[in-house]
Amino acid sequence: MQTAEKSSAAASHVGTFQKYRPLLFSIAYRMLGSADDADDVLQDAYLRFQAEPLATVRSPKAYLSTIVTRLCLNELKSARVAREQYVGPWLPEPILSEAMDEGADPERRVTEYDSISIAFLSLLQTLTPAERAVFLLHEVFDYRYDEVAGMLDKSEVACRKLFSRAKRYLAANRPRFTTTPAEHRRILEQFMRASGSGDLDRLTAMLTEDVVFWADGGGKVRGAALHPVRGRDAVGRFVLGVSERFTPPGAIFGVADLNGRPTILVRNADGSPAIVVSVELDGGRIQSIWAIANPDKLGRVSAAALA
Template sequence: MAKSLASHFETYRPLLFGLAYRMLGTASEAEDIVQDVYLRAREVPIAQVKNAKAYLTTIATRLSLNRLQSASQQRETYLGPWLPEPVLTTHLPELTTPQEQMILHDSISIAFLTLLEKLSPAERAIFLLHEVFAYSYGEIGEMLEKSDAACRQLGRRARQHIATSRARFDSNPADHERLLQGFLQVVEVGDFAGFLAMLTEDVTLMPDGGGERGAAIRVLRGQQSVSQFMMGVRKLSPPNLEAKIVSLNGRPTILLTASGKPFVVICVYAVDGRIALIQLIAGKKLAHLRI
């Protein structure tokens, strides 16, 4: 029996998941896409394929675009802000240079994936394929059945939008982890004044409770509002709550567990050493995390 394209599937599984996850922002849907790619690859004789990587990437991209277009309608009726599902990145693949590692971490951060939501599906696909996965515009054009010029125009528009909308947060991992430790200490003891001092004046808090009724859905801004909310969360938290710092989406991140199960993920972003953005993710968005 002739070999199918599926014989190359495992080699490119991480790439296919990484692309689908960045396109969709949900690990569960990305896994579905990867499985669909495998099923389709089984039907394609490898002798008919010139470039297995490009062929599999094309399938994953087109499936992700179809899924993203249908998901956009669901997100319009979503209760509260929509944030990506966090994923564990403790064992990221070894890369050859610190620059490559930085690009990988940056392109999978919750803040960056949230920013990608503002792009059209085509802009998102072209931006990721070119900027993150290093495909040429000619190759992308073949994948999406668009001209080289059209891909360049959409890619340029996406880059401009990202550049103008992107906040510049502190990125030193050691400083970031120290900030998280301080965050946990002041919240644990209920130090309202100490927590207030950690925040920028225009700090923003975005909660995503999985679109469930009863979850917090309001975006809060300002030191007083954010501090009061976090202290209120502390008082209402389960008594068996445990906090630890884990690597989620390429960054040290606070994970709160209750009875050993993920309860809340807290993503913190700083500017000049003070917290400028807090993202809280809870509910079904954490169902796939295995800690």
């Protein structure tokens, strides 16, 4: 009888956890910027959840969200030193957009996709962990301030201040203008052609004066800049130089739907992903470029379809 009861309890835990898994992964991925780390957090969260009798859990959704958020905060503390020692800029791990499709209505999906863009995730990394948690839980996941306060073991007043500070900072550092996915794709394809043309004037005409280029090779990829490249001329020359000297032989270029946006995906001749390039636009020109080439971060985009 005890064995049957334990099996039933285990099945109940599994079923409940799987019900909320998409939400929990969404929280962890946005907090950490790493799908692999998010999976590790969810595994740890399940073990803790499994040890708690379901009868004592009033709201599994709130309980699990709290566990995941606190585990993410702990992970960020332990990862701080490793990221400081990382070779070159540390950029988020790209994923398929569909991996974050939580079945929301189209209007809601636009907001969700915007909050998983490489641009937004990179900006989130510049917030403190507490600011990041409060902003995401309240703004993206619609938790009330009193709920967020309970999750983070902070006062509601403190959470409101953290949110206000985070929102002001994010608003001040995001583009003034937005573009449609179709326009984003069109400019991205133009950029891809210009990068391979060798024509500096053609390429720099697409860039803002203060454009910044970040490259994440993790110390494993030749040609990856170890520091951000800033300014229209410098970025243009760098992009042309990298395209000419370090493009993999037989490389296949295309646009894939990654992190909620059209994104350049360069594949090696054998089909494996080589580089992911995401851009942020402002007024029809490219303001920021993120190139992710660290092979450890490209496993999630292997199945991406090129268009």
